[in-house]
Amino acid sequence: MSDLLLKNVRPFGEAPTDVLVRDGVIAEIGQNLSAPMNITTEDGGNAILWPGLIDSHTHLDKTTWGMDWHENNRDAVLRSRIDFERDNRLAIGIDPHRQSMRHAIGLAAHGASHIRSHVDIDPVHELRLVEGVQETRQKLRGIIDIQLVAFPQSGVMVMPGTIELLDEALSNGCEVLGGIDPCGIDRDPKGQLDALFALADRHGCDVDIHLHEPGDLGAFTMELIFERVRAHGMNGKFAISHAFALGINDHLRVGSLIDQIAELDIAILTTGAPSATVPSVKRLVAAGVRVGAGCDGIRDTWGPWGQPDMIHRATVIGMKNGFRSDDDLRLALEIVSQGGADVMRLEGYGAAIGCKADFTLLDGQTVAHSVVNRAARPLVVKGGKVVARHGTCIVEAP
Amino acid sequence: MSDLLLKNVRPFGEAPTDVLVRDGVIAEIGQNLSAPMNITTEDGGNAILWPGLIDSHTHLDKTTWGMDWHENNRDAVLRSRIDFERDNRLAIGIDPHRQSMRHAIGLAAHGASHIRSHVDIDPVHELRLVEGVQETRQKLRGIIDIQLVAFPQSGVMVMPGTIELLDEALSNGCEVLGGIDPCGIDRDPKGQLDALFALADRHGCDVDIHLHEPGDLGAFTMELIFERVRAHGMNGKFAISHAFALGINDHLRVGSLIDQIAELDIAILTTGAPSATVPSVKRLVAAGVRVGAGCDGIRDTWGPWGQPDMIHRATVIGMKNGFRSDDDLRLALEIVSQGGADVMRLEGYGAAIGCKADFTLLDGQTVAHSVVNRAARPLVVKGGKVVARHGTCIVEAP
Numbered sequence: 022m023s024d025l026l027l028k029n030v031r032p033f034g035e036a037p038t039d040v041l042v043r044d045g046v047i048a049e050i051g052q053n054l055s056a057p058m059n060i061t062t063e064d065g066g067n068a069i070l071w072p073g074l075i076d077s078h079t080h081l082d083k084t085t086w087g088m089d090w091h092e093n094n095r096d097a098v099l100r101s102r103i104d105f106e107r108d109n110r111l112a113i114g115i116d117p118h119r120q121s122m123r124h125a126i127g128l129a130a131h132g133a134s135h136i137r138s139h140v141d142i143d144p145v146h147e148l149r150l151v152e153g154v155q156e157t158r159q160k161l162r163g164i165i166d167i168q169l170v171a172f173p174q175s176g177v178m179v180m181p182g183t184i185e186l187l188d189e190a191l192s193n194g195c196e197v198l199g200g201i202d203p204c205g206i207d208r209d210p211k212g213q214l215d216a217l218f219a220l221a222d223r224h225g226c227d228v229d230i231h232l233h234e235p236g237d238l239g240a241f242t243m244e245l246i247f248e249r250v251r252a253h254g255m256n257g258k259f260a261i262s263h264a265f266a267l268g269i270n271d272h273l274r275v276g277s278l279i280d281q282i283a284e285l286d287i288a289i290l291t292t293g294a295p296s297a298t299v300p301s302v303k304r305l306v307a308a309g310v311r312v313g314a315g316c317d318g319i320r321d322t323w324g325p326w327g328q329p330d331m332i333h334r335a336t337v338i339g340m341k342n343g344f345r346s347d348d349d350l351r352l353a354l355e356i357v358s359q360g361g362a363d364v365m366r367l368e369g370y371g372a373a374i375g376c377k378a379d380f381t382l383l384d385g386q387t388v389a390h391s392v393v394n395r396a397a398r399p400l401v402v403k404g405g406k407v408v409a410r411h412g413t414c415i416v417e418a419p
Numbered sequence: 420m421s422d423l424l425l426k427n428v429r430p431f432g433e434a435p436t437d438v439l440v441r442d443g444v445i446a447e448i449g450q451n452l453s454a455p456m457n458i459t460t461e462d463g464g465n466a467i468l469w470p471g472l473i474d475s476h477t478h479l480d481k482t483t484w485g486m487d488w489h490e491n492n493r494d495a496v497l498r499s500r501i502d503f504e505r506d507n508r509l510a511i512g513i514d515p516h517r518q519s520m521r522h523a524i525g526l527a528a529h530g531a532s533h534i535r536s537h538v539d540i541d542p543v544h545e546l547r548l549v550e551g552v553q554e555t556r557q558k559l560r561g562i563i564d565i566q567l568v569a570f571p572q573s574g575v576m577v578m579p580g581t582i583e584l585l586d587e588a589l590s591n592g593c594e595v596l597g598g599i600d601p602c603g604i605d606r607d608p609k610g611q612l613d614a615l616f617a618l619a620d621r622h623g624c625d626v627d628i629h630l631h632e633p634g635d636l637g638a639f640t641m642e643l644i645f646e647r648v649r650a651h652g653m654n655g656k657f658a659i660s661h662a663f664a665l666g667i668n669d670h671l672r673v674g675s676l677i678d679q680i681a682e683l684d685i686a687i688l689t690t691g692a693p694s695a696t697v698p699s700v701k702r703l704v705a706a707g708v709r710v711g712a713g714c715d716g717i718r719d720t721w722g723p724w725g726q727p728d729m730i731h732r733a734t735v736i737g738m739k740n741g742f743r744s745d746d747d748l749r750l751a752l753e754i755v756s757q758g759g760a761d762v763m764r765l766e767g768y769g770a771a772i773g774c775k776a777d778f779t780l781l782d783g784q785t786v787a788h789s790v791v792n793r794a795a796r797p798l799v800v801k802g803g804k805v806v807a808r809h810g811t812c813i814v815e816a817p
Binding site (some may be wrong): 089092094295296324328341348350386389 | 490491734741744746784785790
């Protein structure tokens with residue numbers, strides 16, 4: 022862990038000050054700090070200092086980033102996208118290690134300190150995609166932290182052998198158990214959810230399930246989840262990604278779902294999907310729910326959108342949520358930083374004395390300005406070490 | 420008008436070729452064209468050549484672009500936004516000439532050749548904001564074409580004196596008559612619409628009305644508009660901006676509205692507003708409706724979002740419309756180019772022999788790639804003259 026004296030930065034947009042890092046931890050914050058012997062000094066140029074950005078819902082194993090353009094005029098049904106990707110990803114050249122390196126390095130270059138990545142597990146690829154991303158995690162140690170979700174993208178009950186592979190993955194480096202649309206994809210909500218909860222019990226791990234199911238279908242699946250979180254005592258250990266059902270136009274019903282989400286301390290991950298019904302970030306936060314956000318897949322076989330940049334994602338979420346005020350923009354930024362840390366339950370996260378020195382500088386007159394500014398991050402620091410400058414990471418992407 | 424030989428470009432993403440411009444018009448397209456004497460030659464670097472981008476719904480007089488960050492934690496009601504802006508815009512420093520220069524130069528730098536700008540007219544500012552933007556139009560002649568809409572932002576019937584000011588504006592350089600939410604803002608739909616149609620009759624001008632009114636209210640106003648377009652024989656001369664009512668979740672009713680829009684050849688302008696119900700671009704296009712798009716206000720007292728960049732707008736519209744395929748991305752690009760030309764009924768628009776030499780190069784392996792690529796436009800040509808390179812216009816913003 023490194024030492025660093027960072028001069029002239031504005032923590033959280035407040036008055037300019039200096040920040041001293043010792044052994045990778047923020048040791049002092051104050052004006053006119055002088056550098057102890059042999060400590061690297063950096064000039065922060067009066068930029069805003071913000072805790073490291075967090076992509077708490079992405080897919081490092083899927084992107085075509087940096088590859089030739091992948092033409093896509095296939096049909097747009099969820100199940101066919103899943104099957105096409107599984108059966109063609111290697112032939113297309115989506116090497117899980119190379120591509121996850123590109124994706125993760127991009128995120129680090131844009132100020133992220135932590136990633137929660139789902140990684141596909143299915144009977145065709147078994148654990149090979151996970152292994153590719155694990156190699157990336159190893160190589161990027163000290164640059165960005167990567168948490169892995171064992172993700173049954175192709176389904177659980179409809180893909181015999183998957184549950185055993187998930188079990189194996191959780192014994193071999195995946196920290197979190199994933200799941201997907203127990204009705205829509207798996208056609209057997211009781212079957213998938215019972216299997217996932219049994220597996221989570223055995224490993225004592227968190228669960229983070231993709232729930233694209235809209236409207237009443239998704240609300241039904243949420244109720245099945247609530248029943249099991251309660252029965253298994255998994256309060257605080259369950260997360261629902263997307264949660265499109267919370268976007269239904271029924272204020273009272275959504276309120277009742279959110280009440281239970283808050284009571285069971287279930288976390289919600291959003292991407293602000295512009296064409297979907299999405300949960301209201303403000304309503305969730307007001308109810309005390311932990312809310313994180315992610316880039317989801319970027320430029321993959323599913324679709325062309327996205328950037329490996331959590332400030333870009335904050336703008337997508339902000340626009341979708343009808344945010345306009347400076348306070349709103351700050352909330353969007355908090356969702357892609359502290360919000361993600363709350364979901365991942367990170368220890369020592371923040372930009373206060375005693376916190377780990379994982380932070381990014383933001384270019385902007387104010388916090389709100391920095392969100393819409395589209396400027397490169399001047400400096401990104403991980404564990405007290407400078408890992409990126411002006412949008413370029415110290416590790417070159419393969 | 421200028422001459423130019425542009426080597427090695429891909430018109431509409433097709434095979435590489437050369438383009439010869441004589442007197443501001445595309446004279447030849449073919450491989451290995453050689454330069455007549457004294458003609459400037461440019462290397463297109465194998466970029467895609469696309470007709471000039473068109474922002475057919477923006478507000479050049481409103482932006483704070485290039486100014487200090489404008490903090491905004493005011494309440495978010497439409498009427499209060501309007502009143503705040505009118506009463507504070509000059510004190511804030513939003514000089515209509517300087518700011519419209521910055522906005523329009525930004526659009527040109529990003530490949531736009533034409534703008535339709537609404538400009539506020541009200542009893543407080545009378546025609547002074549229009550005059551500021553007219554000065555910009557004059558200064559940017561040869562760089563970008565600007566069409567002006569006399570726009571009663573504060574309302575017509577609720578702001579006595581406005582109709583006379585609109586009349587004066589149409590006699591003094593504004594080509595199009597604007598309007599706004601006849602119910603929601605003006606509280607008198609019959610009053611406003613009758614007044615607007617009478618004025619349009621007198622000047623023989625097109626009308627382009629802001630219609631934020633959602634759901635049944637907006638559908639009602641549309642019906643009032645249809646009745647009057649029919650009665651006044653204004654087929655092909657009316658445009659509805661935003662048209663949020665077309666986003667209601669009633670397939671048959673929306674279909675009936677669109678049938679009449681198509682029959683009356685009413686144009687629709689969209690911004691793809693991420694937090695609103697918006698018209699389906701594909702459904703409108705399939706019905707034969709002319710559809711253009713615009714950046715709307717960018718970073719103004721209303722809100723912080725937006726860029727003076729029609730490729731950025733194409734991505735906002737594409738994401739909101741659930742576009743994913745390469746064909747979809749091409750459609751998004753067509754909406755911000757040919758679509759805007761159709762709405763503004765531009766003559767000589769296109770990238771074929773005989774068309775005006777207003778075009779931009781796009782950086783991308785394919786057309787779809789160029790939409791999501793976020794790269795600066797390598798070269799922008801207006802009337803055969805290079806007006807921007809790599810995101811920088813030859814005219815410096817004040």
